[in-house]
Every structure is written in C-alpha cells, then in structure tokens.
Amino acid sequence: MNLADGIRKHGFRKWYERELLRGHAHLVMLLLCVLGLMMSLEAAMRFRSLPDQLIDIAAVLLCVGAGLWALRRYLYLLTHAEAVANQADCPKCKTYGRLDLLRANAAGDTVLVVCRQCRHEWRINA
Numbered sequence: 379m380n381l382a383d384g385i386r387k388h389g390f391r392k393w394y395e396r397e398l399l400r401g402h403a404h405l406v407m408l409l410l411c412v413l414g415l416m417m418s419l420e421a422a423m424r425f426r427s428l429p430d431q432l433i434d435i436a437a438v439l440l441c442v443g444a445g446l447w448a449l450r451r452y453l454y455l456l457t458h459a460e461a462v463a464n465q466a467d468c469p470k471c472k473t474y475g476r477l478d479l480l481r482a483n484a485a486g487d488t489v490l491v492v493c494r495q496c497r498h499e500w501r502i503n504a
Contacts, residue, residue, distance in 0.1 A: 381462060381504040382482030382489050390491075391475045394463055401455030404448045411445030458504065465502045468493040 384393035418441055422434035466475050470493065477491040480499065487504040 380486035381502070382479060382486035385477075385479045385489065385491070390466060390477050394459055394466075394475070397455055397459035401452050401459065404452040404455065408445050408448040408452060411441045411448060415441040415445065462502060462504055465500075468496060468498055469500055470498040471496040 379387075379393075379396075381393070384396070387393075388396065415438060418434055418437040422431065422438060463475075466477065467473070468477070473493055473495045476494040478494060480490040480492050482489040489502050489504075490499060491502055492499045
C-alpha cells in the first residue's frame with residue numbers, strides 16, 4: 379500500500395504502525411530462515427545418498443534466498459517508514475502525526491497534507 383492510500387484509508391499513525399509491523403514480520407521470517415539454514419546445513423553435513431544431499435543443498439539455497447529477500451524487505455520497510463515519519467512534524471506548530479491528506483500525485487509517493495491543529499499545509503515525500 380502506498381503512502382497516499384495508507385493515509386487516506388487508515389490515517390498517518392495507523393499507516394506508520396502497519397509499516398513497522400510489516401517490517402518486523404519480515405524480521406521474524408529472516409530469523410526462521412536462519413534457523414532453517416542451520417538445520418539444512420546440519421543435515422547436509424551427514425553422509426547420505428546423493429539425492430538426499432541434493433535435497434539438503436536445495437533447502438540451504440532456499441533458506442539463503444528467502445532470508446536475503448526478507449532482510450532486504452525488512453530494511454526497506456523500516457527506512458521508508460522512518461523517512462516519512464521524519465517529515466510528519468507540522469513545520470508551523472510542531473505537532474507530530476496529526477495530519478489529513480489533501481491530495482497526492484499519480485504514483486501516491488508525494489502527498490500534500492494539512493495539520494489538524496493549525497491547518498498548515500506541507501508536502502511529504504515517500
């Protein structure tokens with residue numbers, strides 16, 4: 379969900395919370411992949427038939443691939459959420475996160491917002 383849709387549907391604070399939860403879900407997936415990698419490596423070290431060894435190597439590669447994807451996604455979601463959150467302070471009255479969406483560009487990554495307290499307008503770039 380892009381920034382404009384998230385703010386429009388849930389509000390800024392809920393959007394931010396959801397982005398952090400999605401990021402931490404990827405962190406949990408990364409930890410599970412690390413556990414799977416350790417178990418796959420343990421199984422691959424035991425001498426067995428060639429098909430069993432190939433299955434173990436495939437499991438190792440799958441855990442490494444999924445783990446790298448989860449790490450990349452975790453880092454992206456957290457840095458994106460923090461970059462947007464750093465722009466959520468009203469420049470005029472310094473109120474954090476109490477904003478309404480006025481309009482967004484076609485991609486939804488640059489939004490014009492208004493402070494609920496002082497009605498000041500500013501842009502947030504995702």
